[in-house]
Amino acid sequence: QHKVLRGCLVCNMDTNRQLEETRRLIQTGYEQILQVTEANFDRYGMDAFPHFRRGVVRAEGYRDVPSEDLLKDLDRKEDVIRYLLLVAERKPGYVRQVESVLKVVLRGHGWLDALRDDKDIQMRIPEAMQAEVADALASPAPATAFSECSTSIGAPQENEGQETSIVAPGPAQ
Numbered sequence: 001q002h003k004v005l006r007g008c009l010v011c012n013m014d015t016n017r018q019l020e021e022t023r024r025l026i027q028t029g030y031e032q033i034l035q036v037t038e039a040n041f042d043r044y045g046m047d048a049f050p051h052f053r054r055g056v057v058r059a060e061g062y063r064d065v066p067s068e069d070l071l072k073d074l075d076r077k078e079d080v081i082r083y084l085l086l087v088a089e090r091k092p093g094y095v096r097q098v099e100s101v102l103k104v105v106l107r108g109h110g111w112l113d114a115l116r117d118d119k120d121i122q123m124r125i126p127e128a129m130q131a132e133v134a135d136a137l138a139s140p141a142p143a144t145a146f147s148e149c150s151t152s153i154g155a156p157q158e159n160e161g162q163e164t165s166i167v168a169p170g171p172a173q
Contacts, residue, residue, distance in 0.1 A: 015064075018058070019062065019065060021058075022055050022058040022059050022062070022070060023055070023070060024055075025051050025052070025054050025055030025058065026051075026052060026055035026056065026059065026070060026071065026074070027055075028051045028052075028055075029048050029049070029050075029051035029052025029053070029054075029055055030048075030052060030074050030080065032044075032047055032048030032051065032052075033048040033052060033079065033080055033083045034076060034079060035048075036048060036083055036086075038086065041086060041090060042090075045083075045086065045087065045090065046087070046091065048083070049087055049094070049097075052080075052101070053097060053100075053101050055070075056071070056101045056104050056105060057100070057101075057104075059071065059104070060104050067104050067105075067107065067108075068107055068108040068109075071104075071105055071108055071111070072108055072109075072110055077105075077110055077111050077114035078114045078115075078117075078118055078121065080105070081102070081105075081111070081114060081115060081118075081121055082121060082124075084098050084101055084102055084105075085098070085121065085124040085125070085126075088126050089124070095126050095128075098126065099126055099128060099129050102125075102126075102129060102133075103129070103132075106133065106136060112136060112137065115133070115137065116137050122137070
């Protein structure tokens, strides 16, 4: 019994460490995003995307902490959405990855409200997501229209060949 308890404590410490790393990735990416403008995008634009995307993808994988909770405190949501759309526009090879990040962030009330309030941003949504976004914007309910586990679509495998300790949704393997 002591062994199980000790294993549980280690598991909780690992989960807390992973959660803190996810928060750090999101915050680092967010801070970098805020430094990017259309004018300096070619030079600095892609520095922020890997951190933010990795943090968002990891945030979606937690069972006990909704991704919305990890993303809700980012104040300048419109700027983040604009940045993501700029990545999709300037780097066509990243469109599917941008879509996967948008699908996660737009599940949060504040993110959907930021999009709802800006028609110019709405017009820039990637074509493959336009119907889904329009449905979410038309709905008074939270943005649950975005499919679960959508981040795996088109996303490159991170840490390929390395063991990862993030618990993904679904049955235990």
